[in-house]
Amino acid sequence: MSIALGAIADDFTGATALCNTLVKEGMGAVQVIGVPDGSIDLVGTDAVVVALKSRTAPGVRAVSM
Numbered sequence: 001m002s003i004a005l006g007a008i009a010d011d012f013t014g015a016t017a018l019c020n021t022l023v024k025e026g027m028g029a030v031q032v033i034g035v036p037d038g039s040i041d042l043v044g045t046d047a048v049v050v051a052l053k054s055r056t057a058p059g060v061r062a063v064s065m
Contacts, residue, residue: 005047015051022047 005022009015015031022029027046035050042048054061 003042003045003048007047007049009049009051010054011056012051015049019047019049022049 004027007015007018009018012033019029019031028044029047029049030040030042030045031049031051032040033051036048
């Protein structure tokens with residue numbers, strides 16, 4: 001397995017928009033909410049997009065995510 005792209009989005013809608021674009025371009029994309037714990041099956045996945053809530057979090061919290 002080889003992931004070609006990993007991305008971190010600052011919210012759910014941004015992550016969804018990116019995944020939508022990647023899939024339209026032919027990539028297998030998985031979106032996760034928060035940092036994944038390793039139990040997700042990524043077979044056939046080209047890209048993983050992590051959605052955080054850093055946009056609405058206080059600055060110190062956003063940086064620590």
